[in-house]
Amino acid sequence: MTRRILERLAASVAVVFGASTLIFLILNWLPGDTAALIAGEGATEETLVRIRAQLGLNQPLGHQYWEYMTGLLHGDLGRSYATRAPVLQELAAQFPSTASLAVAAASVAIVVGVPLGVAAAANRGRVLDHIIQVVGLALNSIPTFWLGLLAILLFSVHLRWLPILGGRGVLASVLPAGCLGLAMSIPVQRLVRSGILEALQEPYITTLRAKGLRATRIFGVHVLRNVAISTITLVGVLVGELFSGLVVVETLFARPGLGRLAVYAVGNKDIPLVQGAILVTSVTYVVVNLLVDLSYAWIDPRVRLASNGDA
Amino acid sequence: MNARRRAILSSAAVAVLACGALHCSKTDREASAASRIRTGGAPAPGGELVFGFDGAAITEFNLDPEKSAFAPHHRVMRSIVDSLVVALPGHQFGPWLAKSWEVSPDGRAYTFHLRDDVAFHDGTKFDAEAVKFNIDRVNDPKNALYALSDIGPCSGVTVVDPYTVRINFSAPYSAFLANLAKSSLGIVSPTAVRKYGDDFPHHPVGTGPFRFRSLEPAVEIALERNPDYKWPPAGATHAGAAWLERLTFKNVPEEATRVAVLLNGQANAIDLVPPQNLVQFRSSPEYALVEGELLNHNYSLYLNVKRPPWDDERVRAAFRDSLDLDAAVKTVYLGTLERAWSPLSPSIFGYDKTLEHSWHADRERAGRSLEEIGWKKGPDGIRVKDGKSLTVVFVDTQGNREKRLDLMTVLRKQLRDTGFDLKLDSQPSSAYLGKVGAGEYDLVAGSLFAPDPDVLRRIYSHKLKTAFGVSKVEDSVLEALLDAGSEESDPGTRAAIYAKVQHIVVEKVYAIPTYVLKYNVATSQSVRNVAIDVNGFPVFYDTWIAQ
Numbered sequence: 130m131t132r133r134i135l136e137r138l139a140a141s142v143a144v145v146f147g148a149s150t151l152i153f154l155i156l157n158w159l160p161g162d163t164a165a166l167i168a169g170e171g172a173t174e175e176t177l178v179r180i181r182a183q184l185g186l187n188q189p190l191g192h193q194y195w196e197y198m199t200g201l202l203h204g205d206l207g208r209s210y211a212t213r214a215p216v217l218q219e220l221a222a223q224f225p226s227t228a229s230l231a232v233a234a235a236s237v238a239i240v241v242g243v244p245l246g247v248a249a250a251a252n253r254g255r256v257l258d259h260i261i262q263v264v265g266l267a268l269n270s271i272p273t274f275w276l277g278l279l280a281i282l283l284f285s286v287h288l289r290w291l292p293i294l295g296g297r298g299v300l301a302s303v304l305p306a307g308c309l310g311l312a313m314s315i316p317v318q319r320l321v322r323s324g325i326l327e328a329l330q331e332p333y334i335t336t337l338r339a340k341g342l343r344a345t346r347i348f349g350v351h352v353l354r355n356v357a358i359s360t361i362t363l364v365g366v367l368v369g370e371l372f373s374g375l376v377v378v379e380t381l382f383a384r385p386g387l388g389r390l391a392v393y394a395v396g397n398k399d400i401p402l403v404q405g406a407i408l409v410t411s412v413t414y415v416v417v418n419l420l421v422d423l424s425y426a427w428i429d430p431r432v433r434l435a436s437n438g439d440a
Numbered sequence: 441m442n443a444r445r446r447a448i449l450s451s452a453a454v455a456v457l458a459c460g461a462l463h464c465s466k467t468d469r470e471a472s473a474a475s476r477i478r479t480g481g482a483p484a485p486g487g488e489l490v491f492g493f494d495g496a497a498i499t500e501f502n503l504d505p506e507k508s509a510f511a512p513h514h515r516v517m518r519s520i521v522d523s524l525v526v527a528l529p530g531h532q533f534g535p536w537l538a539k540s541w542e543v544s545p546d547g548r549a550y551t552f553h554l555r556d557d558v559a560f561h562d563g564t565k566f567d568a569e570a571v572k573f574n575i576d577r578v579n580d581p582k583n584a585l586y587a588l589s590d591i592g593p594c595s596g597v598t599v600v601d602p603y604t605v606r607i608n609f610s611a612p613y614s615a616f617l618a619n620l621a622k623s624s625l626g627i628v629s630p631t632a633v634r635k636y637g638d639d640f641p642h643h644p645v646g647t648g649p650f651r652f653r654s655l656e657p658a659v660e661i662a663l664e665r666n667p668d669y670k671w672p673p674a675g676a677t678h679a680g681a682a683w684l685e686r687l688t689f690k691n692v693p694e695e696a697t698r699v700a701v702l703l704n705g706q707a708n709a710i711d712l713v714p715p716q717n718l719v720q721f722r723s724s725p726e727y728a729l730v731e732g733e734l735l736n737h738n739y740s741l742y743l744n745v746k747r748p749p750w751d752d753e754r755v756r757a758a759f760r761d762s763l764d765l766d767a768a769v770k771t772v773y774l775g776t777l778e779r780a781w782s783p784l785s786p787s788i789f790g791y792d793k794t795l796e797h798s799w800h801a802d803r804e805r806a807g808r809s810l811e812e813i814g815w816k817k818g819p820d821g822i823r824v825k826d827g828k829s830l831t832v833v834f835v836d837t838q839g840n841r842e843k844r845l846d847l848m849t850v851l852r853k854q855l856r857d858t859g860f861d862l863k864l865d866s867q868p869s870s871a872y873l874g875k876v877g878a879g880e881y882d883l884v885a886g887s888l889f890a891p892d893p894d895v896l897r898r899i900y901s902h903k904l905k906t907a908f909g910v911s912k913v914e915d916s917v918l919e920a921l922l923d924a925g926s927e928e929s930d931p932g933t934r935a936a937i938y939a940k941v942q943h944i945v946v947e948k949v950y951a952i953p954t955y956v957l958k959y960n961v962a963t964s965q966s967v968r969n970v971a972i973d974v975n976g977f978p979v980f981y982d983t984w985i986a987q
Binding site: 159160161162163165166167173174175176179180211212213214219222223278281282285286289292293294295380381382383384385386389390393395396397398 | 492499500502581582584638639641642656657658659690691692693694696697700701703704705706707837868869870871872873874875877906908
């Protein structure tokens, strides 16, 4: 098991390294002059030259890359071109908001999506199943932006139950997390439903039935465990996406977040800041994937036994 | 006084109504607009104003007034920093941190006599050395500060005595007082600038009625009352510290959300109310609305005259004839904004009223003229000449701020009717600047908030132009006029010079001005006396909250 984790981590480092390098090259290849963006439209050529020298932009690309990578290995993400503040500090200011929103939204997606999926599968072809599918389709077709606006109108303006502003406060997170979570719950619900229906066709279910196991036990233990693996994988991917920030929801609910930070940094060619944001995202993906992998071992005896075997 | 001045709510105008005295030069229309601000009851100290402002979806708050070029950040800074002089209605200037001033006969030296009882929020004494530090800081190109363009040909600062300072110029510079009254030349603490260095934009220290407390990037800037404040500008309605205990700016970039936080009570004031909600706030007894023209170089379309088809003035004229701005502005802003006739907004000194109604849409003339030059309509309705289609690319980076892309979309439809194919090309700001620098565009557009017609020189002077300038015009007549206007000290002569400039820009179709922006603040009814200054920025010094 330990070896498995170590292998995973080694592969992850390669992924993060590759992502950083690729982003570095892409950003440098993009048109536009960082110095001009910092100096503003009225800047003279002399000012631009000075700014480039200050930021090290006059160095060859290879040198800049080397500087960045060595800094990274020392835990130094560099300084933002635009604000001159340490990138780590800028990211730390935005990360908690993004993380809490991602976790809350994923929880909503699971709490809503899984029971609905089970209910739909249990009532396959009946009215309840149809209702769940139609409502799901409708929710899936509404952009989060619009859903968020409607939620604001109803819950914040009309009923005055929930605040909009409040940054990281729990109450202020209910609406954005609810909207995102509802949107995310649709694929979860569909996957659970189809997973259950598929699993019920498997020969081992017939065997279990023949063995005389009660239907609730077959369903609760064997079918759900089977469905859990694919569901957790899907939620992992969704959480990874959430952690990269959601510029639309952040803007609509006036929240801080990595999405706004990254979009702004890309627009301004603030390369260290973009690198930092990408780094956070790729590390998050890696960690989430690792957790998903580990959960397989916990859920699926075959994975567990196989890894015990080679440990 | 210019009769077209509408709804300019300066702090001075508010003062007139609150005290019912002084300043007899106000027009009736100004007075009736200002009367909509609730002023009843006695002001009481205390309370918090939560101001939901449109700070755009960016994460950095740059609160260095001399560095930031971003109007929303200046709306915050106006409460933190004071200026040497204050702009008053009717193109007059009043004392603020400077008690009085003289301009030398040759217009090259401005001597300011400063108040001796002013201190910065960090305890540093405000004096002639502090003023010198600020102007020298701006004047040093190494610092690359935005305010550099506000001091023109400044050649240095002399400290005459501890409270007298002289600012020298290598050539007369008539725009100086107007620029000096802007928050971009607000005076900051030299001690704090040295102490915080690169981080000063996140620790602003001025002498203003509110001092900086804290900020949360992208989200919030918290200010608190400066209890020692006793140096308000001319035109304020009271002396001493501000009434509000706390002033909190919340960045709410989405307009629908801004309206929602005012409606649900999370904010008691918001700015830039979208047109569809303006009417609602105007008529509701539970809310009050303050509007004021932003002194501005109007949002204008700049035609790249260096590149075909715009190198032919006739095509430019046909392009303009194709645009029905009256209809477009009305459609997009629902009648809440006026269309523009001149590059300058109507309240800027030198605005030429004779341009009003002097040019209109004329699609027939546009079509005729294009036919004559040889641009014939192709099968898809787009004109073609020598195998090239009449396609113009509009490069943009700002998105739909102030509904600008909505406006362009309406214009696009109008242009199609006469055979122009307008393409909208939205780019991140880095790529945008790259394209502008390389001249790879047919149209760009922009506005520039400015209190003086000298702003025209910053845009159209070929001599002062940098690679990223929006206008590519090279016109020696225009150049000479812009230089003369900058140096001329006689108001009448100066206004006549700028009238000519405005006529040239419009007649030669170097640019097409579109709409006149009004800045607005909506408040809940308990909030009294929010003012918009002459330049179009919100002032909270006299604001108080009724219990």
